[in-house]
Amino acid sequence: AGMVVVWNVLLAPCTLGERLTISRKTGAFLICAGTVLVGVFGNHNDVDRAVAEYLQLFARPAALGYYFFFAIWSIVCLYFWKNGSTFVSGFCICAYGGSLAGNMFTTKAVVEMLECLATKMDAEGTGCQQNPFLTPFPYLFIFISLALATVSLFLLALCLTTYEALYMITVFEGFMIISGAISGNIVMDEAHGQPLHLLLLYALSIILILVGLFILCRGEQQRAEDGMGDGVRMLRDETVRTPSSAEGLSMSSGLAEAEDAEVSRTNRVE
Numbered sequence: 001a002g003m004v005v006v007w008n009v010l011l012a013p014c015t016l017g018e019r020l021t022i023s024r025k026t027g028a029f030l031i032c033a034g035t036v037l038v039g040v041f042g043n044h045n046d047v048d049r050a051v052a053e054y055l056q057l058f059a060r061p062a063a064l065g066y067y068f069f070f071a072i073w074s075i076v077c078l079y080f081w082k083n084g085s086t087f088v089s090g091f092c093i094c095a096y097g098g099s100l101a102g103n104m105f106t107t108k109a110v111v112e113m114l115e116c117l118a119t120k121m122d123a124e125g126t127g128c129q130q131n132p133f134l135t136p137f138p139y140l141f142i143f144i145s146l147a148l149a150t151v152s153l154f155l156l157a158l159c160l161t162t163y164e165a166l167y168m169i170t171v172f173e174g175f176m177i178i179s180g181a182i183s184g185n186i187v188m189d190e191a192h193g194q195p196l197h198l199l200l201l202y203a204l205s206i207i208l209i210l211v212g213l214f215i216l217c218r219g220e221q222q223r224a225e226d227g228m229g230d231g232v233r234m235l236r237d238e239t240v241r242t243p244s245s246a247e248g249l250s251m252s253s254g255l256a257e258a259e260d261a262e263v264s265r266t267n268r269v270e
Helices: 002-015 022-041 051-058 061-083 086-102 105-119 137-160 165-186 196-225 245-269
Strands: none
Touching: 002 022, 002 165, 022 165, 022 196, 051 105, 051 137, 061 086, 061 165, 086 137, 086 165, 086 196, 105 137, 105 165, 137 165, 165 196
């Protein structure tokens, strides 16, 4: 995700002609740095679980609380998408798309099941003594993962048809990392057993991403207040406007009338 932000910042000014402002550069740098630090200070331990253990994990009170607050977040984002200003609407829908993309704990569960199936099947002391894919739950997890990925990419594509990539992709990736970090620690219980200093550094990494998002959005809002655009992709001044058929007929009629008047003046002079 951090490299997506880097490539976007490097290529968008060249390929799309978008302006790389100070706030965009600063915000992208902080989000990229925070993403790298989240990966460094996160939990890297692999846990072997049976299907029943995943179901218990996803049904814990902490996980249910996460689902509840994410539902509220979804309602807020969709409300401001429909009723907010152009700036707020674009930010909310792209942030929501990134949040959906970050909820990939079902994907991680399926990957861990595949790893168990490939390397640790029938091993004593692991959760892989039975083939998890003989139950319907891995296929349900795959469906949820594909649905979340599809909807999130659709929302990103919707944003990019109207808003600039330097703004929208950075917001999308930032919220994807934040959502993945929170859901991983709450739903997957990845914070369990982690030393306190690593948890603090992990939290500071997320705060760094939030600071980058704040700087980015503050810069875009300032551009809107200064009349320099609000992240909405504007037509360039050099764009050639094609007249409509009615405008073309009107122009042709005006030219004909001007030519007739010029002929009449010439005849009078002669």
